[in-house]
Amino acid sequence: MAVIPNIIFAVILFAGIFFFVRNVRKLIRNIRMGKATDRSDNKPERFRNMARIALGQQKMVVRPVAGILHIIVYLGFIIINIEVLEIIIDGLFGTHRIFEFLGGFYGFLIGSFEVLALLVLVSVIVFWIRRNMIRLQRFWKPEMKGWPKHDGNFILYFEMVLMILFLVMNATDVPFQQMQSGNVVSGIIAPLFEGLPQSVLYTIERSAWWLHITGILIFLNYLYYSKHLHILLAFPNTYFASLKPKGEMDNLESVTNEVKLMMDPNADPFAAPAEGDTAAPEKFGASDVADLSWVQLLGAYTCTECGRCTSECPANQTGKKLSPRKIMMDTRDRLEEVGKNIDNNGTFVADNKSLLDDYITREELWACTSCNACVEACPVSINPLSIILDMRRYLVMEQSAAPAELNNMMTNIENNGAPWPYNQMDRLNWKNE
């Protein structure tokens, strides 16, 4: 009967991993709904960007307080997870602290985990205070109502509980405390449990141990339903991000083909399409998630709703409806909706909804100054501007739905080569004025 806990452990562990893998596959399927774009170039530079921005957290420290706290939580998360390895081995084989044989080094390891756990706990509490008591503006924008607000807090509670469980587990582990090696933080908490019978201590220690590891597995599976996916996706997102100057916006190839045809004096505008060319003409711009590229969809899942983009956005700062963070959240939410539609129906069944209008309004799109402040601000290289531009393209080229003043501007360019109604022949008049 002694193996029952081991079996239960194995079941929980594999269930946790199974559901996680299932969700990751769904995630990949949804991202692949995006249009192809080639990001296989410049691998060394892409690796450097990933190392610098995701691994090295370079852009986080642009805002020093949040940045340093985040680095603590990030390091804590990575390093304390080494302990999970021991927990898994212990759980599967019924051992207790299998790595203890490492002696002094084990004490050093656990000691560092404990210090980090305490630092993470403190940082996470500060994060909670910033969100809920100081009420930093960027966490209280309209798009942060409801689930996004709760999601942010749930993650913090999760982390608090996991860190407390880890420290309590160590504090109530009598043999570990007797070792007097590595109990730098738990040694301080241990007196709280003094006088309790051995059996009670043992029960507390075991409960903390079980709750800790199940908590981690639940958290792992919570990721997919949360903004917290960034802990994984920050890496691919920084890797696949554009390497071009921020001002460069892609030239639509489908348009280039049409323009070339128009400029070619030998082209026959009435020519029948080539044999076998039955493909529908490509849609210009984006009105729904499938019109965006997979990199843009990856960005939507990567967004952790920190709101640095929105707080730097000139339109948002001056009270306009546009919020680059909302653009990313809307894209993700619509993509999830489309994904669920596919889950339920096997294939996508038209739902008479689209990213445009049902999620993102035209007013938001037209408020953008294309200044790239949001792109610069994003700590994980997401580009909300590219989505805004693609949606404007749809509005203008598929729907002819630009604001009237912009239509005037474009008519002027078409007729006289300038956005204002001046004659091109007067272009050099300044010389004689």
Added chain:
Amino acid sequence: MIKVPTMAEMMAEGKQPEVLFWVGCAGSFDDRAKKITKALVKLLDKAGVEFAVLGTEESCTGDPAKRAGNEFLFQMQAVTNIEVLNAYEIKKIVTACPHCFNTLKNEYPSLGGNYEVMHHTQFLKSLLEEGRLAIEGGKFKGKKITYHDPCYLGRANGVYEAPRDLIRKLDVELVEMRKCKKAGLCCGAGGAQMFKEPEKGDKDVNIERTEQALETQPDIIAAGCPFCNTMLTDGVKGKEKEAEVGVMDVAELIANAEDL
């Protein structure tokens, strides 16, 4: 009066200029921006640069159309301009408009237009370094100047230092706004906003930016973009500070310092 030869005239004489000055729509038609154009022409002339303009053969780069979402119109403009530029075998372009700069430099190559493109502040700095242009404080000596980063020069293309280096040469006190360089706030004109009314909000972007500039208590707000210039000039007027604070392009500062 300084001679401003066109490419057509140059070609007729069998000459190829050192650089093509891409004037841009604002620089050609906007009364305020024309002054920037003339200031730059004076500086090019003083430095002995053999330049030419396209004149009536120049047309909008297509930037506002592209940012408004009209990729068709943008590419039509681009292809037409590239035909003209390539026919004249243009190698090097200088422009005083960061929007033209960005478009010519980044978005024309994949459509067949490959040129070395420089913003006028970069070009003036290179003239300075080559000893072809001397910059002295002149009448701006000791003045307090703050520089506004145009989005399409700064964040979009990473050019932050060339304009600042030029301003420093004027023996002035260069002060930074709290939002500058990578974190610089837009003037509100980009992305085709110049040509439309802003969406409903509680403030105009140019007012917000002008307030940030005025916080530094400058004598002059320097810019490197005709659109930023217009937006900030309007902002300063809105704040009724036009008597105390001037808005000037970097090229104007240099040219005016010596009463060119």
